[in-house]
Amino acid sequence: MNATRILSLAYQSGPLLFGIAFLAPLVAQVLEANQLPAPFGLSTIQFGLAVGVGGGLVAKLRGTWI
Amino acid sequence: MSAAATPQTQLDTPSPRALQREEREIAQRYLGRVPWEMVAWGLGNFVLWLSLWPLTLSGAIPLWAGFLLATFCVTVSYLPSHEAQHSIIGAEGSKLRWLNELVGHVSTIPLVFPYRIAWITHRQHHAHANDPERDPDYDNKGDNWWRSAWNGAQARQPGVRNGYKRVLESIDDPGLERAFVESMILDLTYYAVLTTCAWTGHAIEAALLWWLPRHIGMTYIQLFLSWAPHHPMQEKGRYRDTRAWRSPVGTLLSMGMEYHLVHHLYPKIPLCQTGAAYRAMKPVLEKQGIRNDGL
Numbered sequence: 001m002n003a004t005r006i007l008s009l010a011y012q013s014g015p016l017l018f019g020i021a022f023l024a025p026l027v028a029q030v031l032e033a034n035q036l037p038a039p040f041g042l043s044t045i046q047f048g049l050a051v052g053v054g055g056g057l058v059a060k061l062r063g064t065w066i
Numbered sequence: 067m068s069a070a071a072t073p074q075t076q077l078d079t080p081s082p083r084a085l086q087r088e089e090r091e092i093a094q095r096y097l098g099r100v101p102w103e104m105v106a107w108g109l110g111n112f113v114l115w116l117s118l119w120p121l122t123l124s125g126a127i128p129l130w131a132g133f134l135l136a137t138f139c140v141t142v143s144y145l146p147s148h149e150a151q152h153s154i155i156g157a158e159g160s161k162l163r164w165l166n167e168l169v170g171h172v173s174t175i176p177l178v179f180p181y182r183i184a185w186i187t188h189r190q191h192h193a194h195a196n197d198p199e200r201d202p203d204y205d206n207k208g209d210n211w212w213r214s215a216w217n218g219a220q221a222r223q224p225g226v227r228n229g230y231k232r233v234l235e236s237i238d239d240p241g242l243e244r245a246f247v248e249s250m251i252l253d254l255t256y257y258a259v260l261t262t263c264a265w266t267g268h269a270i271e272a273a274l275l276w277w278l279p280r281h282i283g284m285t286y287i288q289l290f291l292s293w294a295p296h297h298p299m300q301e302k303g304r305y306r307d308t309r310a311w312r313s314p315v316g317t318l319l320s321m322g323m324e325y326h327l328v329h330h331l332y333p334k335i336p337l338c339q340t341g342a343a344y345r346a347m348k349p350v351l352e353k354q355g356i357r358n359d360g361l
Contacts, residue, residue, distance in 0.1 A: 026273055030270060033270060062225070
């Protein structure tokens, strides 16, 4: 697989990657900064990943975050 | 019709061509100066924005202040690049060309808006302002500012084939391939920085120094540079596709766009001269039938 193909795949899955790479730790760190526990007994990063992956998937399927 | 039979008022009215000549002579007075203030603005603003990272991460300034300053920096980052897009700082082949290109590339890094893509699409905006298919900025159309802000935000979404994508797909510009490569490098750098910050415990700082300021800045720029000067985006033509208008927030906060009409007529007049040029040209422009909404 060449670099162009990898980049093309990365662009196609942009929202999902963004959800995992940025939103997940952001959600986790916002909870920690405000000393809020994650719901359902999850750790903050587990919850962040759930939000990031879930949101990213929905955004990917709908083509929009908003 | 003989001169004797021509009504006096018709004889007194200069032809559109004569008016345009007069208009051009006035414009000449405002052309040719190197806008050093835009060079300082573009490069200085980039350095200021960059310095916010160590200042905020080290705790030298509070995060809220970093966020406000970053939002300011990102919002004002576009205009110096815009001067460079029109080669106002240094024309092709001139000895200041390198500076023109440096300002063009560097100033919009905080906005993650690649210079060459900006220039290629901006040329299309000038050529086809208010054309639903060919004006890349047409997505910002809205009945009022909040509608425009919402429409603009929707057009920036990842799966949307917005005006920029449509235009880039439809034109055959020799600089397009290079522009795409540069665009990809800038995009990848942006996401790599966000990701690295996020997974090293600085997601909130990254969000408040770049991610959120970028969205706020982009919205502000679209409102004041695209929506307001062209609203309601219905007419076309040299004197009708943009307007002179009185901004409710003043010239500075609207980034000089009250005189956007002058920019469309003479794109090489530096931003800081458009107000003076407008005032000098106003009587001639009014005879040409410009849209003047209170200026």
